[in-house]
Amino acid sequence: xxxxxxxxxxxxxxxxxxxxxxxxxxxxxxxxxxxxxxxxxxxxxxxxxxxxxxxxxxxxxxxxxxxxxxxxxxxxxxxxxxxxxxxxxxxxxxxxxxxxxxxxxxxxxxxxxxxx
Amino acid sequence: xxxxxxxxxxxxxxxxxxxxxxxxxxxxxxxxxxxxxxxxxxxxxxxxxxxxxxxxxxxxxxxxxxxxxxxxxxxxxxxxxxxxxxxxxxxxxxxxxxxxxxxxxxxxxxxxxxx
Numbered sequence: 001x002x003x004x005x006x007x008x009x010x011x012x013x014x015x016x017x018x019x020x021x022x023x024x025x026x027x028x029x030x031x032x033x034x035x036x037x038x039x040x041x042x043x044x045x046x047x048x049x050x051x052x053x054x055x056x057x058x059x060x061x062x063x064x065x066x067x068x069x070x071x072x073x074x075x076x077x078x079x080x081x082x083x084x085x086x087x088x089x090x091x092x093x094x095x096x097x098x099x100x101x102x103x104x105x106x107x108x109x110x111x112x113x114x115x116x
Numbered sequence: 117x118x119x120x121x122x123x124x125x126x127x128x129x130x131x132x133x134x135x136x137x138x139x140x141x142x143x144x145x146x147x148x149x150x151x152x153x154x155x156x157x158x159x160x161x162x163x164x165x166x167x168x169x170x171x172x173x174x175x176x177x178x179x180x181x182x183x184x185x186x187x188x189x190x191x192x193x194x195x196x197x198x199x200x201x202x203x204x205x206x207x208x209x210x211x212x213x214x215x216x217x218x219x220x221x222x223x224x225x226x227x228x229x230x231x
Binding site: 091104109 | 147149151160161172174204208218221223225227
């Protein structure tokens, strides 16, 4: 069965600290896609990154980086030098290739609080 | 390019009533998905529409229904509202064929409170 687990419910850091948000997924599909979204207090989910199962290269975008490891079924997200504006709930999501109609399976989310 | 828009943004209803929520996708996007977000269950997939056809459905009772129009705009309807239907309802759109590889872009949501 497909599942996404974000074991960290809440994380609190002080500004400029680095923080890693964990995501572990389960799927029997060999082709799948992983996503990270950010949900600020306004409620809208903001897309951050998409990764397909055949591309294990890590990615860096400014202060954000992602570590995809198929061997451990993990897709972790690191924020370097965190800022107060990074405070939000972050969701990891999985989409399986066989599922034609774009169903995203979300983890429970990690609430990140960055204090000044 | 305008993002996904949802109306209304906030809604208060009483048990037993029905409600219709509307979603306008990003221009050019033909796939629209709906999700329910609650503190207890998190984000759950409701259904997805492409070219006016429902292609996928989540595990929700028949009280939840939807449709898509020829201009890709979508509506979802919840009949006989229950207290547990109080949630943030999010709509997302994706480009062209939709499907699992497409990135879904979300709207601001409709916050429904059932009293």
